[in-house]
Amino acid sequence: MTITIETVQHIAHLAKLQLSETEMFRLADEMEKIVGFADKLSELDIEGVKPTTHAVAVQNVLRDDELKPSYDREKILQNAPERDAACFLVPKVVE
Template identity: 65%
Template sequence: MEITKETVLKVAGLAKLNLAEEEAQRLAHEMGKIVGFAGKLAEMDLEGVQPTTHAVKLENVFRADEMQPSYPREEILANGPERDEACFVVPKVVE
């Protein structure tokens, strides 16, 4: 399957990635190869096979509704690029 440069730029836009012209060109080629590889699966006869979404056959992995202590705020905020005394700070969001 061919992946065009336009497809790459569209996906990049949705992922908020800025790609230079030659990067887009190169990625179109590389992504084409990846998708082509996965395309081999289409050659298999999958008549009657249920789609699966997980590689391990586990179901209903739950936890009980029990409260645990949260993290200290300082530790939580330490991971943010910008913060004030109580919150993460992000560039002004205009709605």
């Protein structure tokens, strides 16, 4: 499967990445190899096999609706790249 520069641009856009032209060519190459590797799987005959979504056959892992204390706000905010007294700060996102 060929990965075009348009595909790379599209994926980069969705992932909010800004790439230089050199990076895009390199990524097109790498993505092609990755997809090619995964393509190997399509050689298998999986007629009638249900998709595996989890590695272990466990179901209904649920917890009771009980409160636990939340974290101290300082702890939650301590790794924020930018913050004020109470909130995370991000670049303005509204149009």
